[in-house]
Amino acid sequence: MLSKNLVKKLNDHVNLEFYSSNLYLQMSSWCEAKGLEGCAAFLRAHAKEEADHMERLFTYVNETGSMAVVGNIKAPPTEFSSVSDLFQKVYDHECSITKEINGLVSASLKEEDYSTFNFLQWYVAEQHEEEHIFKLILDKISIIGEEGAGLFFIDRAIGGMLGKK
Numbered sequence: 001m002l003s004k005n006l007v008k009k010l011n012d013h014v015n016l017e018f019y020s021s022n023l024y025l026q027m028s029s030w031c032e033a034k035g036l037e038g039c040a041a042f043l044r045a046h047a048k049e050e051a052d053h054m055e056r057l058f059t060y061v062n063e064t065g066s067m068a069v070v071g072n073i074k075a076p077p078t079e080f081s082s083v084s085d086l087f088q089k090v091y092d093h094e095c096s097i098t099k100e101i102n103g104l105v106s107a108s109l110k111e112e113d114y115s116t117f118n119f120l121q122w123y124v125a126e127q128h129e130e131e132h133i134f135k136l137i138l139d140k141i142s143i144i145g146e147e148g149a150g151l152f153f154i155d156r157a158i159g160g161m162l163g164k165k
């Protein structure tokens with residue numbers, strides 16, 4: 001059984017994963033509007049992954065006899081100054097999610113809730129992978145450069161990463 005404190009923290013995280021999903025869906029729309037189909041497809045697939053992360057948490061909270069609650073989810077931004085600006089924001093967002101997960105892990109240890117601690121290990125590994133993949137994307141953008149035909153090659157490279165995670 002979860003403590004009230006952990007139910008609240010896990011439900012807050014349900015919302016954060018929802019937000020992540022909406023953020024990447026919105027970003028895919030921005031890319032689509034700019035003709036960046038590879039980036040759009042990658043982000044749309046990632047939005048689905050975030051919805052899976054949300055559901056995994058949602059299910060866990062309910063399985064413990066507590067009630068998962070969907071609260072208000074803020075609207076994501078709609079404008080980005082460039083592809084590198086967009087993916088920098090993705091990377092920064094993922095780093096902030098890692099911090100939140102670490103906070104959840106600490107809270108579960110403090111309460112000696114080893115079931116939740118164990119459940120959260122999947123998210124710890126996932127965050128490592130996500131930070132890695134988005135750092136790779138930022139590196140690719142920086143190497144290729146956005147000038148001239150650069151955007152075409154960036155879009156192709158990111159589209160080519162679809163399904164590799």
Ligand code: FEO
Nearest residue numbers: 017050053097130
């Ligand atoms: Fe669900 Fe991208 O962390």
